[in-house]
Amino acid sequence: MTSDAAEKPLDYSGAVHRLAALVPAGAVLSYKDVAELLGSGGARQAGKAMASAPDGTPWWRIIRSNGSMADALAETAERHWIAEELAAPGRHVNMNRYRWNPSDLAWEKIDALRTALGNPKMSEIDDQL
DNA sequence: CTTTTGACAGCGT
DNA sequence: CACGCTGCCAAAA
Numbered sequence: 509m510t511s512d513a514a515e516k517p518l519d520y521s522g523a524v525h526r527l528a529a530l531v532p533a534g535a536v537l538s539y540k541d542v543a544e545l546l547g548s549g550g551a552r553q554a555g556k557a558m559a560s561a562p563d564g565t566p567w568w569r570i571i572r573s574n575g576s577m578a579d580a581l582a583e584t585a586e587r588h589w590i591a592e593e594l595a596a597p598g599r600h601v602n603m604n605r606y607r608w609n610p611s612d613l614a615w616e617k618i619d620a621l622r623t624a625l626g627n628p629k630m631s632e633i634d635d636q637l
Numbered sequence: 638c639t640t641t642t643g644a645c646a647g648c649g650t
Numbered sequence: 651c652a653c654g655c656t657g658c659c660a661a662a663a
Contacts, residue, residue, distance in 0.1 A: 520660060539645050543659090550658045551645035557660095559644050567644075578644045585644095 518624040520549050524557035530617060531569040533592045535608035536601055538573040545610075545618050547627035569608075575600030 518526075523546050531537055539551040539558070546554075554570070561567050568585040571577050575595070577585040589595040594606050610618060619629055 543645095549660065552643055552658065553645090553660050555644045556642085557644090561644090570644080572644085573646060581644065 518621070520546070520553055520625065521557035521560060523621045523625055524549075524554050525561050525565055526621060527618065528558065528561060528565050528567065528570050530610070530614055531566060531608050533566070533569075534594065534606070536569045536571050536594060536603065536606050537608050538571060538603060540573055541607065542570060545622075546625060547622040547630070548625055571601055571603075573603065575603050 524542055527537075527542055527545060537545070539554040542554040543549045543551055551573075558565075558567055558570055566588075568577070568581070568588040571585070576582070586595065586597070589601055590597060595601045615630075623629060
């Protein structure tokens with residue numbers, strides 16, 4: 509049991525998966541937000557990474573910037589959104605209202621992910637979100 | 638090395 | 651609101 513979740517080389521995908529796992533129920537992030545938080549890559553990279561997200565990953569909390577989800581997953585995602593009170597049936601998620609605002613502890617983890625990716629730490633994020 | 642490909646974003650029509 | 655086009659950036663072929 510060495511340490512814990514076996515030190516992965518942490519690829520971009522790995523970082524995306526971990527970040528997604530940090531998002532609590534009742535909150536969401538857009539693919540672009542994920543990329544911004546990690547300090548590199550783009551929305552498409554985040555999406556590609558999510559396509560290979562491991563079981564247990566709350567993928568429905570990572571959505572499009574317009575509050576929708578890819579067609580193939582829209583139905584399942586909506587079910588979760590309703591369960592978490594993120595949206596009403598037939599409605600998209602209101603990003604402005606439910607965008608995740610990381611806790612101080614979460615910021616530390618995010619910072620660690622940025623560092624692991626070889627990106628500059630977020631010294632003073634201020635408010636890019 | 639070049640080209641293709643995406644669970645995307647944003648703007649114009 | 652529906653399309654279409656461009657930008658984006660890493661991984662895979």
